[in-house]
Amino acid sequence: MTTTTTQPLSKLDQLQKLLLRKNGASIAEMMHASGWQQHSVRGAMAGSLKKRGLVIISTKLDGTRRYHAEKPA
Structure with missing residues (x-):
């Protein structure tokens, strides 16, 4: 009998998942999902997530800034 266990997503994985959604986040x-402060979320986008090869794009809709990520081709 084999059991498979999946590890919970890391905080960076959670942020990446949010950013890859159609509407981004x-x-x-992102602060709510990770439990991090605003400066930590911004730092993760500027550092670790870019190192993962993601391109972070910022847009402002109805006064709210939203971020989404794309994987380069």
């Missing part, structure tokens, strides 16, 4: 949504 706001800073507040």
Whole structure:
């Protein structure tokens, strides 16, 4: 009998998942998901997530800034 266990997503994995959604995520949504402060979320986008090869794009809709990520081709 084999059992498979999946490890919970790391905080960076959670942020990446949010950013890869069609609508992306706001800073507040990423702060809520990770439990991090605003400066830590921004730092993760500028550092670790870019090192993973993601291109972070910022847009402002109805006064709310949203971020989404794309994987380069």
